[in-house]
Amino acid sequence: MPTHAPAHSLSDVTASDSTLRRFLHGLPGVDAVGLEARAASLGTRSIKTTAKAYAIDLAISMVDLTTLEGADTPGKVRALGAKAVHPDPTDRTTPTTAAVCVYPDMVAVAKEAVAGSGVKVASVATAFPAGRVALDVKLADVREAVAAGADEIDMVIDRGAFLAGRYLKVYDEIVAVKEACGTSARLKVIFETGELSTYDNIRRASWLGMLAGADFIKTSTGKVAVNATPANTLLMLEAVRDFRAQTGVQVGVKPAGGIRTSKDAIKFLVLVNETAGTDWLDNHWFRFGASSLLNDLLMQRQKLATGRYSGPDYVTVD
DSSP, rough: OOOOOOGGGGGGGGGSSSHHHHHEEEESOOOOHOOOOOHHHHHOOOOHHHHHHHHOOOOHHEEEEEEOOTTOOOHHHHHHHHHHHHTTTTTOOOSSSEEEEGGGGGHHHHHHHTTTSHHHEEEESSSSOOOOOHHHHHHHHHHHHTTTTOOOEEEEOHHHHHHOOOOHHHHHHHHHHHHHTTTTEEEEEEGGGOOOOOOOHHHHHHHHHTTTOOOOOOOOOSSSSSSHHHHHHHHHHHHHHHHHHSSSSOEEEEESSSSSSSSHHHHHHHHHHHHTGGGGOSSBBOOEESSSSHHHHHHHHHHHHSSSSSOOGGSSSO
């Protein structure tokens, strides 16, 4: 399976602001109508019985179970960790989730809650969700999370710099954060696609993040009006597919925000399979950033197993 390595064939495009701009603006323009039509078409695929059961278990295993609220407490994070390890306590065949995602000050609590389970601890950093602080503060945020045991860091790009065309500043910050992650934490780079305005910008941000060393590219923080959509996720899947074809480097994708039902999750898995391919159908390369999705996946799983729809009262509340 491909792993992350320097993109030697593209190293010259980041030599200066002008070369990086030339490269990013030289990427093919996005046909918005065609992109949305393809995403909608793939979303109509019907997945039944055995394939549906497989897809639900796969989706559960891809969830980054998330709590990112000012009112988060150690007790809430411990409960979330317990749910990530045993999503359905009545059925121990249920897969664990991929990770729990918390603020840096809750990493140690989450790490203890999932110890020995294989569930990763992800932490948002770099002044999430706005990212509007000095670089040294962002790096301190990352180092705090990594020192507490974070396996993954979810950073936000400086959207203001990106939209102003200061691409090399964004690139340099991602490189610096990647270095702060060291060898122990993978880096997910969040674009906040709802604030990038155009599909062309999402494509440029995807390539910029990958050039800078992102292990994952992620749609959104979940804190704005427009988060993950089938169309913007399809576009990012095309980017990681094309990036690997050109460089040999595989990068993951994480849609986040607004994915709440099993039906939604399965649509995204179809996008992955039909666009990037089966190499991405694994939680090492594809994740769902979600807080409520897991509950619906568990209810649908119970219905397939028993023939009865239990309802939300029969699953633990996040």
